[in-house]
Every structure is written in C-alpha cells, then in structure tokens.
Amino acid sequence: MSKEKVKSASRTRRTFRVRKVVRKALEKNNRPRLTVHRTGQHIYAQIIDDVKGVTLAAASTIETDVKKSLKNSGNKDAATAVGKLVAERAKKAGVEKVAFDRGAFSYHGRVKALADAAREAGLSF
Numbered sequence: 001m002s003k004e005k006v007k008s009a010s011r012t013r014r015t016f017r018v019r020k021v022v023r024k025a026l027e028k029n030n031r032p033r034l035t036v037h038r039t040g041q042h043i044y045a046q047i048i049d050d051v052k053g054v055t056l057a058a059a060s061t062i063e064t065d066v067k068k069s070l071k072n073s074g075n076k077d078a079a080t081a082v083g084k085l086v087a088e089r090a091k092k093a094g095v096e097k098v099a100f101d102r103g104a105f106s107y108h109g110r111v112k113a114l115a116d117a118a119r120e121a122g123l124s125f
Contacts, residue, residue, distance in 0.1 A: 011104045012104075014103075014104040015103050015104040018101065018102060018103060018104070019101065019103075022099050022100075022101045025099045026050060026099050029097070029099070030051075031097050031098055031099045031125075032047050032048055032049045032050070032056055032095055032098055032099070033047070033048055033050065033098060033099045033100070033101045034046075034047050034086070034090075034098040034099070034100050034101060034118065034123070034125065035047075035048060035101045035103065036100075036101070036102055036103060036105060036111050036114055036115075037103060037105075038079075038105055038110055038111065039074075040074055041061075041073055041074045042060060042061045042062055042073050042074065042078075043060065043061055043073075043074070043078060043079050043082050043110055043114060044058070044059075044060040044061075044062075044082075045058065045059050045060065045082050045083065045086040045114055045118075046058035046059075046086070047086065047089075047090050047093070047095055047098055056090065056093045056095055057086055057089035057090040057092070057093050057095065058086065058089070059082045059085040059086040059089060060082060061073035061074075061078045061081075061082060066078075066081055066082065066085065069081065074110075075110070076109065076110055076113040078110075079110040079111070079113040079114040079117070080113050080114070080116075080117040081117075082114055082117075083113065083114035083115065083116070083117025083118040083121065084117045084118070084120070084121045086114075086118060087117070087118040087119075087120075087121030087122055087123045088121060090123060091121075091122055091123075095123075096122070096123070096124060097123070097124050097125065098123055098124075098125045099125060100115055100125045102115075
C-alpha cells in the first residue's frame, strides 16, 4: 500500500472514531454538532442538525467580511474570529448547546482556538 493510501485510511479511521463518540452524545442529548475543517490557508465551522439534515449556521475565513478583518486566514487569530462568528450565528438560529466534532483533526492549535472562542461567545459543549 502506498504512503498516500495509508495516510488516507488512517484519517478515515480517526474521523469515524471521533464521529462515533459524537453520535453517542447526540443521541443522548439531542444536540446539533459543531464540525470543524481546516486547511493550510483556511478554517471552516458549521453547526449541523443531523436529525433534519440541515446546516443551521456556518462561518469560515473565505467570507469577505472575515477576510477583510484578518491579516492572515490560516492562523489562531483567524480561527478565533470564525469561532466567535459561528457562535453568534448559532445564537441567532436558537442554538445554545452543541456537540463538538473535530473530525480527524487533533484538538490543538487552530481547532482549539476556534472551540475556545465559540465557548466564550456563548456556545456550550
């Protein structure tokens, strides 16, 4: 197996392992989930209601109003801005409690900064 296939398979296993824990929490508490995706240049966050299959709120660094306020869109400051913005939009949609789904990303750096900013802005998870 090539190196790329091993990395891809490992990432898929990590994603499903994390999602399994999140789904148990969702079934128990009936909350939407806050998913995070990051790339080298951007970070994305969205709140998804899995029961209805709809996105309730979303924010990312590719949005023009966020991009204008940031010097760099791939650092912790950008993740903090996205976390605050997604929390504000979630509150407008009537969401207070969520389950945090980090996907295959470790809870460190930009992912942690986004989560902390969302908590400070009023989301609980």
